[in-house]
Amino acid sequence: MTPTEMEHRIVRYGDLRPCKTAFIDAHTPGSDQKENFTIIGGGVSESPDQHVHIALAHGFNIGAAGQPPKCRNSLHNHRTAEVFFVLKGRWRFFWGEHGDAGEVILEEGDIFNIPTNIFRGFENVGTDYGMIMAVLGGDDAGGGVIWAPHVIEDARAHGLVLGNDGKLYDSKQGQTLPDGVDPMPLLTADELAQVDTPSPMQVVGGYVRRYLDMVALAQSGTPCKVIGAQGIIRDKPGFEIDLLTRASARTQPHRHDRPSVLMPVKGHWRVDYEGGSATLAPGDTMSVPENLDHTAVPAMTGEAALYHIIGTDDAAGPTWKG
Incomplete structure (x- = not known):
């Protein structure tokens, strides 16, 4: 792309x-x-x-x-x-x-x-x-x-x-x-x-869920699963949301089988993808196409956090209580 x-x-x-x-x-x-x-x-x-x-x-x-x-x-x-x-x-x-x-x-x-x-x-x-x-x-x-x-x-x-x-x-x-x-x-x-x-x-x-608590959970090296069947908010609303920080950003190229969305909340993030790169700031929204290899990492020093959203096969219906 x-x-x-x-x-x-x-x-x-x-x-x-x-x-x-x-x-x-x-x-x-x-x-x-x-x-x-x-x-x-x-x-x-x-x-x-x-x-x-x-x-x-x-x-x-x-x-x-x-x-x-x-x-x-x-x-x-x-x-x-x-x-x-x-x-x-x-x-x-x-x-x-x-x-x-x-x-x-x-x-x-x-x-x-x-x-x-x-x-x-x-x-x-x-x-x-x-x-x-x-x-x-x-x-x-x-x-x-x-x-x-x-x-x-x-x-x-x-x-x-x-x-x-x-x-x-x-x-x-x-x-x-x-x-x-x-x-x-x-x-x-x-x-x-x-x-x-x-x-x-x-x-x-x-x-x-509070931002600082989610940041603490994401310091383990893996993103904080915020919403999902195994999330800190256990729900299946038709999508999952993760919070990524500097400590949990994935530096290896990866892809998803459906479109995903990146939404920075703190700091600037560099997204490298097959074909180019882009820098996102808080308030920006990026739709990553399905099956596109990409990475998202902080572009500058300082605080950095980003929400990642991806759809699931679950019905987008009433709140799930599992």
């Missing part, structure tokens, strides 16, 4: 193209300044304005959310996995239909494998613009987002209506629902009763 061909599989942090109208809460005060990014795959955006950087199927989606301080993402649910790691800033994640069932604060490098079938939201509680990177299960990311009823009602009060076709219609721009399209129905009481409300101990103890 030539360097020119590979550059088309690298999305640089500075080249990310945001969408500010991706979801139903785009006009709701407190959520109207967020930016959504779809890096790999179709994502779950409800807006035709969403730019997709790499459309190739990987078995999972890669996205990101950027938000200024005090901006929040409204409470929603997914049918498949949603995993976040913090790239920049400090973030509060909260869950429950009204966001009052529990919360956890994540710092840079921390990772959160949010269980399926719970309402979740997140807020930038830092002092500067923050960025979190996301991995969503499945090529179609589970068919979209399920919103808490009050989110849909709040959005309607500010001019945005979600149709049952999964698309947004903005009355502020003179848009109305097309013939044959009805508003997305609110979840019924029976449907709401089927949504899980785990305790803070269950969520934080089972699905959150």
Whole structure:
């Protein structure tokens, strides 16, 4: 593969193209300044304005959310996995239909494998613009987002209506629902009763891992298996995630039988591949083609850590409890 061909599989942090109208809460005060990014795959955006950087199927989606301080993402649910790691800033994640069932604060490098079938939201509680990177299960990311009823009602009060076709219609721009399209129905009481409300101990103890703890585990010379059947978060969401550090970087060329993704969180990383090389910085995302020999090692002295994501044959469905 030539360097020119590979550059088309690298999305640089500075080249990310945001969408500010991706979801139903785009006009709701407190959520109207967020930016959504779809890096790999179709994502779950409800807006035709969403730019997709790499459309190739990987078995999972890669996205990101950027938000200024005090901006929040409204409470929603997914049918498949949603995993976040913090790239920049400090973030509060909260869950429950009204966001009052529990919360956890994540710092840079921390990772959160949010269980399926719970309402979740997140807020930038830092002092500067923050960025979190996301991995969503499945090529179609589970068919979209399920919103808490009050989110849909709040959005309607500010001019945005979600149709049952999964698309947004903005009355502020003179848009109305097309013939044959009805508003997305609110979840019924029976449907709401089927949504899980785990305790803070269950969520934080089972699905959150701290960056420094993972770095310590990766100092043994092998990557820290973060998410997987044998991971420190035991789950099979249709992909696996490892954390590599300087001590656990693989210096021998290797390949995978399916595409993989490299996402630095600390330091610069040099990726040598058959045909060329590239240097990645935090916030960059690189899709490595299947069956391509490559290595990834820190390019400079100092702290270095990188998340590696690869698909598996497991179904991208409800959280696995093995």
